[in-house]
Amino acid sequence: MNGASNGKEATVHLVTFLGTGRYEETDYHLESDPKKEVRTRYVARAIAELLGAGRVTVLATEAAENTHGDGLRQDLGHRKVRFERIPDGKTEAELWAQFRILDQAMREGNGTLLLDITHGFRSQPFFAAGALALQRAAGTFAERTVRVLYGRFLPEAPDRSPIWDLSAMVDLLDWAQAANLFVGGGSARPLAQTFARMDELLRARKKGAIPETYNLATALNEFADDYATLRVRDLLTKRAPALARRLEAYGDAAAKLLPMLSPLLARLQGIAEALAVDRLHGPAGHGALAALARSYVAQERYVEAMAVTREAFVSLHAEGPEATEPGPGFDVDAREAAERAWDDAVKKATGNRHAPGEKNLRNDVLHCGFRTDPMGGTSARKQIEDAVKRLEEAVAKRSSGAPDPAPGRTS
Numbered sequence: 083m084n085g086a087s088n089g090k091e092a093t094v095h096l097v098t099f100l101g102t103g104r105y106e107e108t109d110y111h112l113e114s115d116p117k118k119e120v121r122t123r124y125v126a127r128a129i130a131e132l133l134g135a136g137r138v139t140v141l142a143t144e145a146a147e148n149t150h151g152d153g154l155r156q157d158l159g160h161r162k163v164r165f166e167r168i169p170d171g172k173t174e175a176e177l178w179a180q181f182r183i184l185d186q187a188m189r190e191g192n193g194t195l196l197l198d199i200t201h202g203f204r205s206q207p208f209f210a211a212g213a214l215a216l217q218r219a220a221g222t223f224a225e226r227t228v229r230v231l232y233g234r235f236l237p238e239a240p241d242r243s244p245i246w247d248l249s250a251m252v253d254l255l256d257w258a259q260a261a262n263l264f265v266g267g268g269s270a271r272p273l274a275q276t277f278a279r280m281d282e283l284l285r286a287r288k289k290g291a292i293p294e295t296y297n298l299a300t301a302l303n304e305f306a307d308d309y310a311t312l313r314v315r316d317l318l319t320k321r322a323p324a325l326a327r328r329l330e331a332y333g334d335a336a337a338k339l340l341p342m343l344s345p346l347l348a349r350l351q352g353i354a355e356a357l358a359v360d361r362l363h364g365p366a367g368h369g370a371l372a373a374l375a376r377s378y379v380a381q382e383r384y385v386e387a388m389a390v391t392r393e394a395f396v397s398l399h400a401e402g403p404e405a406t407e408p409g410p411g412f413d414v415d416a417r418e419a420a421e422r423a424w425d426d427a428v429k430k431a432t433g434n435r436h437a438p439g440e441k442n443l444r445n446d447v448l449h450c451g452f453r454t455d456p457m458g459g460t461s462a463r464k465q466i467e468d469a470v471k472r473l474e475e476a477v478a479k480r481s482s483g484a485p486d487p488a489p490g491r492t493s
Contacts, residue, residue, distance in 0.1 A: 095191035096135035097184075098126040098198035100142040102149045108235055108243040116244070124150070125200045125233035127157040129245060133229075135196055137162045139187045141180075143170050185213040195226055199248075200233040215255050228252050253280060254342060261346050265353065268381050270306035273350075274299040277332075280340075294335070298328040305354070312386055314393070315408045318359050318370045326354035353377075363403035365481045371397065372477045375470045384466045385447050391466070391473050392444040398476060399423040440469050 109119040110128035120128040130138055138161055140147075140154065147165055155163055168183050169176035188195060197214070199207040214228065230248040257280075260273040281295035301324045308317035329351040336343060357377070359370040371394035378387035396417065397406045405416035443465050446457055457465070 093137055093191055093193040094133060094135045094196065095193065096126065096130050096133075096138045096196040096198060097187050098129070098138065098140055099200070099202040100126075100140050100146045100150055100154065101201040102143075102146050103201070105150070106235065106237075106240055108240055110233055110243050110245055113244045113246055119242070122157055124154050124157050125235075125243075125245065126154065126198055128233065129196060129198055129231055130158060130161055132245070133194075133196055135161065137191065138164070139190070140165045141168050141184060141187065142166070143168055145170075181213060184210060188213055191226075193226065195228045197228065197230045198233070199230060211251070214252055250340070250342070257343065257346060261350065264350065266381060268306075268309050268377070268383065270302045270309065274302035274306070277302065295332070298332050301325045301328040312389060314371070314374065314390065315362060318357055318367070318374065319361060322354045322357040322370075323359075326351055326358050329354060361403065361407060362397065363400070363406040365477075367406065368394065368398060368477045368480060372470075372474045375473060379467055379470050384463055387470055388440075388444045388447050388466045391469050392440050394473050395424055395440055395476070396421050398480060399427060439465075440472075443469060 105123040107121060107123045109121050110125055110132075111117070111119045112132055115132075118132060120131050122128050126138060126140065129135065138158055140151075140163065142151070142165055144167060147167070151165060166183055166187055168180050171177050171180055188197065197210060199210055202210060210230075214230075228249065230252055231245055232248055233243055233245045235243045253276075256276050260276040263269045264273045277295045277299045301321070305317070305321040305325045307313070308321045329347055333344065333347040333351065336347070356373050357370055359366045361367055362371065371390060375387050375390040375394060378384070378390060397420065400406045400416065400420035400423075402416065404411055404413040405420045443462070446453065447462055447466070451457070
């Protein structure tokens with residue numbers, strides 16, 4: 083996103099590396115716009131002119147500045163230029179000093195950041211990626227556009243040299259963070275926003291046939307809402323199947339344009355497919371409920387895990403879909419009958435006259451422990467994990483045709 087912050091005028095800031103090598107004159111051009119050329123031996127000058135950088139920070143060792151400092155200053159002309167001295171990087175301490183200087187240089191300004199890694203030496207481009215990842219995670223660039231650029235010069239073809247836009251590598255940091263929120267916490271909205279932003283960037287760069295992202299972003303947002311609010315029927319029978327289809331279609335369309343996303347898209351598709359079913363009644367529906375409960379446990383969302391587990395046990399003892407499919411046709415009396423059947427199965431299997439322990443556990447966590455004998459947090463977590471495991475075992479045995487296990491225990 084472009085824009086000023088703190089009321090200051092936004093500018094285009096170029097951060098570039100400078101080495102001691104012999105730089106030859108060439109006609110530099112942006113790969114996306116080969117008609118515009120800048121003849122120079124310094125790629126920084128070409129980038130500044132082609133992309134309108136009014137401010138340039140040059141990261142250079144003493145030797146590099148002595149070799150090319152005057153020439154680069156003259157070539158950059160009227161632009162505001164500052165040389166930032168960096169150590170040679172011969173020791174670990176010097177490498178970290180390079181990182182700190184680079185990190186600080188990229189934080190300056192409030193408009194577009196252009197990072198030129200063409201003449202980055204040894205570990206410098208790697209550190210640049212690390213600094214970007216750190217700042218991205220910290221939200222430093224939430225309101226700024228960041229572009230990573232590399233000027234390719236080949237001695238065997240010295241006349242024309244393209245400047246590659248490697249900004250997609252920066253976008254991967256957003257993908258990684260958003261995907262982690264989805265996989266680790268079930269929050270799909272940041273991922274939907276990342277898909278939408280990627281669509282805008284690709285269209286701006288005009289790179290080939292752009293995969294359709296609107297429908298995918300919509301599917302992600304709908305999945306997120308139902309996942310967060312425990313709309314189990316719609317989540318498992320509508321949102322998860324739709325999301326799986328959208329991810330598959332997007333993955334096929336993006337295979338050539340965004341190959342780096344293939345593993346991520348495949349993983350997301352696998353998550354959606356594991357929850358997708360046609361209906362909640364029957365073995366497939368029971369399995370999806372157990373998978374959903376396990377997903378919540380994996381994300382440490384124990385309240386949701388216990389709520390799903392309790393309802394899944396009831397569904398296991400329902401005679402027909404009228405007791406397991408919310409919406410039109412749902413029969414409250416049939417649902418209550420399924421719950422009584424669950425109670426009876428527990429009493430018969432265990433000789434215990436009380437209701438299944440899953441009910442007590444669900445009530446404890448959903449009512450925030452407001453009772454005379456609330457359990458501690460560690461105990462609640464362990465008991466919920468055990469309850470989900472019992473549900474998985476019960477579903478597996480039911481699917482195999484084996485007799486029902488003892489489906490509940492008292493807490």
